[in-house]
Amino acid sequence: MIKIPPAVLSRVSKPARYTGHERNSVVKNPAEVDASFALAFPDVYEVGMSHLGLKILYHIINRRPDAAAERVYAPWPDMEAEMRSAGIPLHTLESFRPVAAFDVVGFTLQYELSYTNILNMLDLAGIPLKSADRGDDHPLVIAGGPCAFNAEPLADFIDFFVLGESEEAVDDVAAAVAEWKKAGKPGGRRGFLARAAAIAGVYVPAFYDAAYNADGTLSGVAASHPAAPPVVTKRVVADLEQAPYPTKPVLPFLEIVHDRIMLELFRGCTRGCRFCQAGVLYRPVRERKPETLLRLAQELVDNTGYSEISLTSLSSADYSCLKDIVSRLIDQFKDQGVSVSLPSLRIDSFSIELAQEVQKVRKSGLTFAPEAGTQRLRDVINKGVTEKDLEEAVGAAFRAGWSGVKLYFMIGLPTETDDDIRGIAALARRVLDIYREVNGKRGARVSVSVSSFVPKPHTPFQWYGQNDMAELERKQQLLKSLFKDRSISFSWHDAHVSFLEAVFARGDRRLGEVLLAAWRLGAKFDGWSEYFKFALWQDAFRETGVDPHFYAGRERSADEVLPWDHLSAGVDKAFLEREYRQALAAAPTADCRRGDCRVCGVCQGLGVDIIDWGVSS
Amino acid sequence: MNVKYRLAITKGEEVRYVSHLDYMRSIERAVRRTKLPAAYSEGFNPHMKIAFASALSVGVASEAEYMDLELTHDPGADAVGEALAPQLPPGIAILRLRQIPATGQPALMAVVNLAAYRISLPLTGGDAAMEALGRFNAAAAVPYVKENPKGKKEIDVKNYVSEIAADPGPDGLKLAVEVRITPTGSIKPAEVIKVLVEKFGLPADPDAALVTRTGLFVADGASRLTPLDI
Numbered sequence: 011m012i013k014i015p016p017a018v019l020s021r022v023s024k025p026a027r028y029t030g031h032e033r034n035s036v037v038k039n040p041a042e043v044d045a046s047f048a049l050a051f052p053d054v055y056e057v058g059m060s061h062l063g064l065k066i067l068y069h070i071i072n073r074r075p076d077a078a079a080e081r082v083y084a085p086w087p088d089m090e091a092e093m094r095s096a097g098i099p100l101h102t103l104e105s106f107r108p109v110a111a112f113d114v115v116g117f118t119l120q121y122e123l124s125y126t127n128i129l130n131m132l133d134l135a136g137i138p139l140k141s142a143d144r145g146d147d148h149p150l151v152i153a154g155g156p157c158a159f160n161a162e163p164l165a166d167f168i169d170f171f172v173l174g175e176s177e178e179a180v181d182d183v184a185a186a187v188a189e190w191k192k193a194g195k196p197g198g199r200r201g202f203l204a205r206a207a208a209i210a211g212v213y214v215p216a217f218y219d220a221a222y223n224a225d226g227t228l229s230g231v232a233a234s235h236p237a238a239p240p241v242v243t244k245r246v247v248a249d250l251e252q253a254p255y256p257t258k259p260v261l262p263f264l265e266i267v268h269d270r271i272m273l274e275l276f277r278g279c280t281r282g283c284r285f286c287q288a289g290v291l292y293r294p295v296r297e298r299k300p301e302t303l304l305r306l307a308q309e310l311v312d313n314t315g316y317s318e319i320s321l322t323s324l325s326s327a328d329y330s331c332l333k334d335i336v337s338r339l340i341d342q343f344k345d346q347g348v349s350v351s352l353p354s355l356r357i358d359s360f361s362i363e364l365a366q367e368v369q370k371v372r373k374s375g376l377t378f379a380p381e382a383g384t385q386r387l388r389d390v391i392n393k394g395v396t397e398k399d400l401e402e403a404v405g406a407a408f409r410a411g412w413s414g415v416k417l418y419f420m421i422g423l424p425t426e427t428d429d430d431i432r433g434i435a436a437l438a439r440r441v442l443d444i445y446r447e448v449n450g451k452r453g454a455r456v457s458v459s460v461s462s463f464v465p466k467p468h469t470p471f472q473w474y475g476q477n478d479m480a481e482l483e484r485k486q487q488l489l490k491s492l493f494k495d496r497s498i499s500f501s502w503h504d505a506h507v508s509f510l511e512a513v514f515a516r517g518d519r520r521l522g523e524v525l526l527a528a529w530r531l532g533a534k535f536d537g538w539s540e541y542f543k544f545a546l547w548q549d550a551f552r553e554t555g556v557d558p559h560f561y562a563g564r565e566r567s568a569d570e571v572l573p574w575d576h577l578s579a580g581v582d583k584a585f586l587e588r589e590y591r592q593a594l595a596a597a598p599t600a601d602c603r604r605g606d607c608r609v610c611g612v613c614q615g616l617g618v619d620i621i622d623w624g625v626s627s
Numbered sequence: 628m629n630v631k632y633r634l635a636i637t638k639g640e641e642v643r644y645v646s647h648l649d650y651m652r653s654i655e656r657a658v659r660r661t662k663l664p665a666a667y668s669e670g671f672n673p674h675m676k677i678a679f680a681s682a683l684s685v686g687v688a689s690e691a692e693y694m695d696l697e698l699t700h701d702p703g704a705d706a707v708g709e710a711l712a713p714q715l716p717p718g719i720a721i722l723r724l725r726q727i728p729a730t731g732q733p734a735l736m737a738v739v740n741l742a743a744y745r746i747s748l749p750l751t752g753g754d755a756a757m758e759a760l761g762r763f764n765a766a767a768a769v770p771y772v773k774e775n776p777k778g779k780k781e782i783d784v785k786n787y788v789s790e791i792a793a794d795p796g797p798d799g800l801k802l803a804v805e806v807r808i809t810p811t812g813s814i815k816p817a818e819v820i821k822v823l824v825e826k827f828g829l830p831a832d833p834d835a836a837l838v839t840r841t842g843l844f845v846a847d848g849a850s851r852l853t854p855l856d857i
């Protein structure tokens with residue numbers, strides 16, 4: 011058991027990140043389990059502890075008598091320096107054992123800019139960074155999460171990936187590890203990987219060879235091992251009603267990012283926004299029953315004592331029985347000082363009504379995401395929101411007493427012109443006018459937050475060449491010059507960050523060397539502006555001779571082999587191509603949830619169905 | 628009729644590095660888990676009616692924390708203790724509890740005026756330590772500039788700490804420090820150690836000190852009562 015000296019804990023910021031003992035954490039005797047997992051989130055404690063996916067895996071693994079799951083997060087740089095100088099290896103928060111002593115280290119991949127933290131954590135754990143350098147006694151290093159759907163940039167470092175929803179897959183992996191160990195580790199590490207490759211949804215990159223054309227594009231990523239399927243398809247939970255839910259989550263002492271009960275209403279979203287990766291990866295929509303949600307909420311309140319229940323989903327306002335569940339939750343818990351909150355609002359007056367019901371006092375700010383400034387561009391991205399919808403929603407909000415509105419937009423979308431940029435400014439001004447119309451005086455505060463579009467794999471925009479940094483910055487400046495009114499505040503994202511995200515989002519295996527070089531040069535916590543150093547990444551690209559623009563800014567042709575073509579989210583490439591063409595024609599595609607099936611391929615291919623209680627009841 | 632309970636609780640090794648705010652929040656959640664009839668403030672954003680005595684710094688443990696908990700009806704002292712004890716996080720235990728008048732009592736924060744601490748210090752030099760403490764105890768005044776984000780303020784340490792008792796042991800020094808809490812301010816144990824190291828040459832690494840609060844009192848001349856005994 012590792013003991014951190016008091017002098018170290020008194021020097022670092024927020025030492026409670028490192029001291030464990032949280033309620034509901036599960037501490038098992040390592041001698042009594044056959045498969046031990048260190049579940050790793052490659053970011054700081056407060057971020058990692060907020061992630062629902064890891065809570066689910068922790069719960070599923072720990073309910074198995076033969077397995078144990080413990081937690082580990084990236085130490086903040088001050089703690090990392092202390093650990094390195096005192097020779098303290100990366101360890102878990104339950105048993106304080108070194109991560110290197112576990113059977114499996116599992117990373118969740120939520121955003122590309124956390125990749126250097128993965129290398130840094132492996133290094134702190136004393137585990138060889140490259141898969142090929144690990145021996146039979148090193149842990150299996152595995153990964154899952156949305157970024158696993160383009161696993162290639164991490165192919166050198168991760169032994170295997172699990173694609174899609176892991177509720178069932180993690181049980182398969184745990185059972186396989188336990189069995190392999192009990193059998194005396196036949197075939198060693200490679201022997202296990204061959205067993206793993208036979209599990210649905212598992213991708214073992216070492217069993218595939220990447221080949222390239224003369225122009226640098228991929229000619230293919232082909233299976234080179236008999237156990238490896240040519241295409242790995244995601245796992246999906248057919249019915250969430252049957253899926254285990256973590257009603258006894260680890261309760262942090264520190265205030266974490268989402269420090270509240272997370273009640274997942276449903277999974278998936280079929281609105282079909284063409285920029286949205288989650289909308290593809292989590293298809294189809296599957297709702298939980300209101301009765302199930304009420305039961306889960308009761309258990310969660312009983313086991314946590316949290317004072318807030320957040321109704322989480324990709325688009326919570328789309329839950330078919332939302333009004334019903336909100337009022338029943340409020341009723342059930344009002345005497346216990348527990349409130350209900352909605353993390354995302356749809357742009358309509360129904361959402362405002364609900365917002366009124368759930369957050370009676372907090373009139374400070376409502377957030378809407380029109381995403382684009384003109385109707386034409388909203389049609390391109392298939393964001394089914396009109397200016398009238400926004401006017402109605404904002405009007406309803408102002409009438410209900412709100413005065414602050416936050417608007418989210420993207421710049422750099424396909425087909426965008428400066429008129430679309432001006433449209434963002436016009437929309438923000440329109441919101442100010444609506445306040446004056448409603449209240450007869452000025453007084454609204456509008457904050458406009460603009461991010462730069464990053465094309466993502468498995469979306470209709472996966473072929474699109476990202477705007478270069480100079481162009482994104484020009485658009486930011488143009489927009490800035492249009493905001494003269496002091497009631498409008500404007501913030502935007504660093505274009506360098508969006509560029510790097512685009513490189514890694516659609517990169518191939520050759521980026522592994524860049525990642526390694528950047529990490530050696532000191533890159534870590536790239537998602538944190540105080541640690542993000544673009545110059546260092548430029549050095550890494552130069553050193554390795556890799557051209558980042560090849561990945562970010564190049565429009566790919568329809569017949570190009572994409573680095574993720576052998577990894578399937580169940581949605582047909584032909585569907586995405588059709589959607590891209592529709593986008594360029596500014597033609598919308600309707601939601602399949604209640605309308606016609608758009609034959610994206612998920613339901614047919616994976617044998618699943620939309621589950622929508624608003625329709626069937 | 629609302630009732631109020633005053634509890635003496637601990638902040639053990641497991642939660643030593645938890646901040647005061649986080650410590651309070653974890654107890655509030657524990658109370659909510661008990662389903663005891665906790666009282667809430669009026670208004671749209673209700674707060675649990677729970678109050679703590681003097682705040683503890685991150686890294687400081689305690690054998691004597693006090694909190695007042697208001698309930699909307701009285702389940703009885705035994706029931707309160709039995710419900711709460713199993714819900715408290717590891718390292719937080721109930722030492723004593725009793726009902727106090729629900730109204731007319733000054734806030735816990737306002738009544739305590741003396742805190743006692745035990746400080747364990749690994750030493751880097753033996754006799755020099757006792758000499759340093761002797762010089763501190765003999766000094767008539769010890770000026771010290773307190774710094775915090777709001778600014779600097781010069782204080783006399785002796786206004787808050789008269790004398791420090793020391794007990795040298797095999798693995799370091801154990802200090803017993805009593806700190807007065809006055810309406811105009813006080814001094815933190817970490818600051819006392821800093822003064823001893825920087826101004827009196829105590830041969831120790833301040834970062835390695837382990838501080839534990841051993842008592843919190845309402846002192847008046849010779850009398851010294853805990854918040855549960857007043």
Ligand code: SF4
Pocket residue numbers: 280293294295602603606607608609610611612613614620
């Ligand atoms: S297969 Fe049809 S119904 Fe199912 S998610 Fe795709 S478009 Fe929607």
